[in-house]
Amino acid sequence: MVRDALRQRTVWRGLSDVPADWPSCAVTIGVFDGVHRGHAWLIENTLRAAAERGLPTVLVTFDPHPARVLGLPRDTSALSSIERRADIARELGVDRVCVLPFTPELARMGPAEFVENVLVNALHASSVVVGANFTFGHRGAGDVATLRHLGARHGFTTRGVHLMPTDGAECSSTHVRGCLRRGDVLAASRALGRPHEVEGVLTSDHEVAISEGTALPRPGRYAGLASGHPVELVVTSSPRSDSETLELQCPDIPGALGETVRVQFLEQRGT
Known part of the structure; x- marks a missing residue:
């Protein structure tokens, strides 16, 4: 057995x-x-x-x-x-x-x-x-x-x-992380073969609590999806720590509070 x-x-x-x-x-x-x-x-x-x-x-x-x-x-x-x-x-x-x-x-x-x-x-x-x-x-x-x-x-x-090459560089996890640090989520998507995504728990203040050490794009605004639902994504950096947080902005936040959501980054909107 x-x-x-x-x-x-x-x-x-x-x-x-x-x-x-x-x-x-x-x-x-x-x-x-x-x-x-x-x-x-x-x-x-x-x-x-x-x-x-x-x-x-x-x-x-x-x-x-x-x-x-x-x-x-x-x-x-x-x-x-x-x-x-x-x-x-x-x-x-x-x-x-x-x-x-x-x-x-x-x-x-x-x-x-x-x-x-x-x-x-x-x-x-x-x-x-x-x-x-x-x-x-x-x-x-x-x-x-x-x-x-x-x-x-x-x-x-x-x-x-x-x-495999991509955008004039080797297609590697290091390359993808570099793209994210620049906020170039489109280049990251080309290397990954799909949009970069993270998973987290939806909290009461429209933030997604993600695991420590998760790769996020540089602080700024991004168009994205949350569990398939179009959202505006805001990555912010705390002045008191090296950690970053992810906020969802849309009229109807998908999912119930405390629920796990999968968030995809589609395009940079600006800083």
Whole structure:
């Protein structure tokens, strides 16, 4: 009964959730924050590799963002929640999503140990598809060439996929965050393949309470949608903190107070 439940679960929260009898599969690995067009291209290549051998697919992602755990000076504001990330991956055709808790212990794993523990022993990978700039293992010691070498030892193939360009830059989560910092939600939409969206709880003062660390566009006014309803969106920054708030302005606020709403940013109206 427990084994059957694990086999049917589409999101695995750690390697302990992976059924012991999970079959050989095609795996893709990355943070996948936002699941932008570049990620979709990577997933498409993974699905193609899986179809060639009649394999199921597994997307491996990390939570929290590795750079946050490692203390790297990078913007790690979230473009999507883990739940939304998994939903989009499944919509694109991925069979299972494996969320690895990114802990200091995982960060200390060498490339060979990561491959053995995650790809070989737990997931039984037969094919691994990653971005051409993929690094893994302690201090990023492993790259695509390392993965290919270890794959030859353990019996899986490795495919490195070139990054997709967008607006003269690499289509990446870093690029999307940069667009949002400039308030250029149209450029962010082009990279994502859909409008940037956040989820939050509707409060009594027409504000949406969002999770700390969520990526928002720069303070200003935006045309948008809230649960499919046209709204004016106002992003404001508190002078007493680095946090930002999101306000909805429309004659008829959609949803009941305390209800979760999904907000999409369509166009900048001005500051």
